[in-house]
Amino acid sequence: MSLEVQLTPRAEVTPLLEGRLCALLQAAYPQWADFWEGTSFWGSEPEWHLWLAGPGGQPVAQLGFGRRTVTLGEQVIHIAGVGGVATHPAWQGRGVGRQLLRALGQTLKAQSDVDYAFLQCREEVAPFYERSGFVRVPNPAHFLDPDEEKWVTNAGPTLVLPVRLALDDWPLEETVELRGLPW
Numbered sequence: 007m008s009l010e011v012q013l014t015p016r017a018e019v020t021p022l023l024e025g026r027l028c029a030l031l032q033a034a035y036p037q038w039a040d041f042w043e044g045t046s047f048w049g050s051e052p053e054w055h056l057w058l059a060g061p062g063g064q065p066v067a068q069l070g071f072g073r074r075t076v077t078l079g080e081q082v083i084h085i086a087g088v089g090g091v092a093t094h095p096a097w098q099g100r101g102v103g104r105q106l107l108r109a110l111g112q113t114l115k116a117q118s119d120v121d122y123a124f125l126q127c128r129e130e131v132a133p134f135y136e137r138s139g140f141v142r143v144p145n146p147a148h149f150l151d152p153d154e155e156k157w158v159t160n161a162g163p164t165l166v167l168p169v170r171l172a173l174d175d176w177p178l179e180e181t182v183e184l185r186g187l188p189w
């Protein structure tokens with residue numbers, strides 16, 4: 007099944023779409039339904055929402071991403087930080103999440119200023135990303151935790167998707183300094 011891919015700049019998200027994205031996130035993360043009632047992103051406000059439209063144009067899967075220049079030791083790298091990845095439970099297990107991540111890779115290649123997509127996730131969903139070309143790397147990430155309102159280091163899982171640079175160019179030894187909020 008192939009769903010229509012939609013790329014919406016955050017600034018162009020209408021109240022209707024925002025409500026629909028929140029509802030999707032609430033359904034996908036019922037344990038944090040209260041949080042997703044009022045927002046469609048956690049941490050850093052994304053530059054874009056990438057989503058798949060189902061019947062009636064309703065979003066059935068979505069993610070948010072934003073570009074940022076980060077450092078790993080001496081190396082400066084341009085990433086697209088990814089968050090809020092979700093498929094509506096009614097659509098899970100049917101390749102929809104895979105289509106969403108494929109669309110992300112194609113979108114980032116077209117933008118041509120992103121070295122890697124970057125994300126951190128819970129241990130149990132890391133294999134989902136690995137199925138779609140993300141590669142698990144050993145780097146922790148240092149960022150401003152929006153819940154704790156302090157700088158923290160998260161050991162991972164950390165995953166990257168090579169876009170403009172190769173996996174071999176990713177510095178494996180360093181902490182990813184996000185220099186702000188995560189996604």
Ligand SMILES: CC(C)(COP(=O)(O)OP(=O)(O)OC[C@H]1O[C@@H](n2cnc3c(N)ncnc32)[C@H](O)[C@@H]1OP(=O)(O)O)[C@@H](O)C(=O)NCCC(=O)NCCS
Binds near residue numbers: 093100137
């Ligand atoms: C994780 C999630 C986005 C997957 O979406 P989905 O549409 O069901 O995924 P797909 O059907 O496209 O699965 C693609 C592949 O990933 C695998 N996969 C999917 N979810 C997985 C999971 N939780 N753990 C391990 N593998 C998983 C599938 O088995 C499939 O593998 P295949 O190559 O053998 O066919 C969805 O389950 C979800 O929204 N979960 C709740 C929110 C969440 O945890 N998001 C991730 C936050 S970091």
